[in-house]
Amino acid sequence: MPERLTLTPGNNDGDDNRSLITGIPDEIMNPTHNHTPEAAPDEHDDSGLWDYTEVFANRGDKYEGRPLVGRDSPIDGGVYFGAYGGEAIVVDTEKYPDEYNKLLSEILEQSKDGDGKIVRSKILQSTFDTVSHKMKYSQEGVDSLLSELGGGSFKNGTKVNLADFISEGIGVCRHQALVVGVLLERLKKEGHIRGEVSVDRSKQYNPKGELEGHAWVRYTGSTGDVVILDIAQSKMIHLVDVDPREGWNYLRPEEQRDRAAQSAGDAVVHSEVVAVESTIEERIAEVDKDIADLTKHLDDEQKLLMDRYIGNKLNKQDAQKEGRGNDSSMFGQFAGDAYRQLSDDTLKIVHVYERLYRRREQLYSK
Structure with missing residues (x-):
């Protein structure tokens, strides 16, 4: 099991160039309740609310020495502010490689043909299947782990290690999306795929009038085709086939327009x-x-x-x-x-x- 990463705001885990950003939006540090698969809305406002994704789009800000992960930004080496618990999730496959390397090995093995050759077209499905199998959705498990990491009293902004959630085999949408996203980044870096990866998120109202937040991975292939990988919803779908009236609305604001x-x-x-x-x-x-x-x-x-x-x-x-x-x-x-x-x-x-x-x-x- 990797060493637990439990640091309070103001520390920087040994990272250089520490820069604690100010003005983090309330919906990031005190966000809406986390979306769960069981609460998937059947009908909702098609527009979706993307403000807390767009806040971090291409800002380049840092939190305790690490760049913030947002729409279309690099994932590996960054930190992601989650929903509900308000933790700052550190994603670093170089500093904490073991859990990620195990998943990468399994993905590549599943992507081979009968001759043992890695088939590029199998990579996305293998990644989706591997993370779905290895990282079960559990809000209770996440709450328990955060309580453990916080010594029984978890504070907003505390940095936690994504590898800890992989090791425990649990997560909610944000943890699952980050794992899929960073694995695809690594697979691209190693030359197995050629597309672009983004962890997207939005919030929208369910039929009960409750505001829900959700995160997923958006993969744009070299041909421009966009695929959505949503582990929490057990859904892998081409964006062109997405119907905003059914399930979660994965369309970005410009696509909604x-x-x-x-x-x-x-x-x-x-x-x-x-x-x-x-x-x-x-x-x-x-x-x-x-x-x-x-x-x-x-x-x-x-x-x-x-x-x-x-x-x-x-x-x-x-x-x-x-x-x-x-x-x-x-x-x-x-x-x-x-x-x-x-x-x-x-x-x-x-x-x-x-x-x-x-x-x-x-x-x-x-």
Whole structure:
């Protein structure tokens, strides 16, 4: 078991350049109650409340010598302020390597094919499965461990070692998300994956009017495809398939605005609102018109590249679901090659275009 890390605010665990930040928001140091899987809302405000994620986005502040972990920030070596208990969670795979290395070894073993070769397309699922198995959700266990670390009286802002929670095999959403996130960071550093990792969090109201906080991992692949890994909710899902009306809303504010624009009548996308008497051909014609309006400012080469990117991206997802690792890697490479050639103007509309593309494919399959 790793050495317990129990330090009070003002100490720095031997870290250099100690800088105790001021003005930490109340929702960080005295946050809303922690979200639990059993309390997952069936219906809620689609907007979500992202203020306490955005507070730490790219701030670069430090707490007791360590950078704060926030949206799109590095995880390893940082410190994360949790919900409910108000602990400051230290994530450091170099200083406390043992527990992390055990998990990494298991993930890589699960990601091998029959010839013993590590298959990149298996990494995310192996990481999700390993952490789900090794780190059970337990609010009671977390409370007990925090009480132990605090000598029976845990104070907000006390630094705790994430490795302690791995060793105990327990955590809640924030601990599980941090473990998944830092493991994916390490796997990228070692060359096994190429995407970007972020620990995201938000809060939203459940049907009872209670405010709940939650944390998860957002992985953006080299092709731009976003995958959500939420151990607490036992959910691994592509962002494009997320329905904010079901379960937790994983969309970032800018993505929520995009979705709202798409659903505001049929001004942008007519995929869901069609006249009952419309034939399949008429629906396809409507989608084709939307596509033409959306892409009229693009040249033929950019249109072709966008089609190539989305087509190969969907083929990759199908191959992943069917366990065809080699095909998944091949389609991922093709999608990535096309994505990197998209212009700035094309990138602005690619996600809307993808929804239209998917709708057209669905109609053609009927």
